[in-house]
Amino acid sequence: MAMAMELADKLLLVLRSYSLPVWATIISGLFVAVSLSLSIYLLLNHLSAYKNPEEQKFLVGVVLMVPIYAIESYISLVNPTIGVDIEILRDGYEAFAMYCFGRYLVACLGGEDRTIEFLKKEGSSGSDAPLLGNASEERHVNHPFPMNYMLNPWPVGEWFYLVVKFGLVQYMIIKTICALLAVILESFGVYCEGEFKWNCG
Structure with a gap:
């Protein structure tokens, strides 16, 4: 155990004395300039x-x-x-x-009022295309696991917009x-x- 502690101390000493290679500084500087x-x-x-x-x-x-x-x-x-x-x-x-x-x-989307109007329209439409990646057919946003067992799906509309804005x-x-x-x-x-x-x- 003492040998492991001594080895760890030596490793920390080497890491503390480590200086950044010049090539890393130059390459990163070039990428920053770009x-x-x-x-x-x-x-x-x-x-x-x-x-x-x-x-x-x-x-x-x-x-x-x-x-x-x-x-x-x-x-x-x-x-x-x-x-x-x-x-x-x-x-x-x-x-x-x-x-x-x-x-x-x-x-x-044209401002807050038009965004809410758009979400309400999309939330009530019967379209099969999901508005969001994990939206269901009923135009609700389902929560990922394990939150889907604790929270009900969020309906797409004004409330959804306000929750996202608050978040x-x-x-x-x-x-x-x-x-x-x-x-x-x-x-x-x-x-x-x-x-x-x-x-x-």
Whole structure:
């Protein structure tokens, strides 16, 4: 047992002294440059043809996720010690991008009223084609296992839209709070990402 502990300590020492290979930094930097240039090109195209602001403003918010993720990943790769601090920015923007994507979908359907009207119409139609991937013939959304034993299927309509909208806002709030908690716990030295222990979060 003592030998295993000694071996584990030596392995940790080697891993701590490990520095990032130059080739990994160069290759990841090239990919970041490519993703940044393509994202900027796409953003400039959207902004130069800004003819439908109700849709495009949310689409720009989604497209900005690529450069933010690329820069955050590169910084975390080069300097892992500040990775958790940068994650809060990424997680906060991820929550905002989810909101933008949801709003973009609603804008593409013509706004909230038209989206609800569309869902009501589709929910009451007798069409055989499912509106959603796991929708039944009765135009209800069935829950996956094991939730299908606890919850009734959701009818497609206004209530379904409100539940999805509430879930999206709830995700944004919880994601932001969890990111803030991660930074606070990291500053006190009790943040253990991916570990389940009583003495760390």
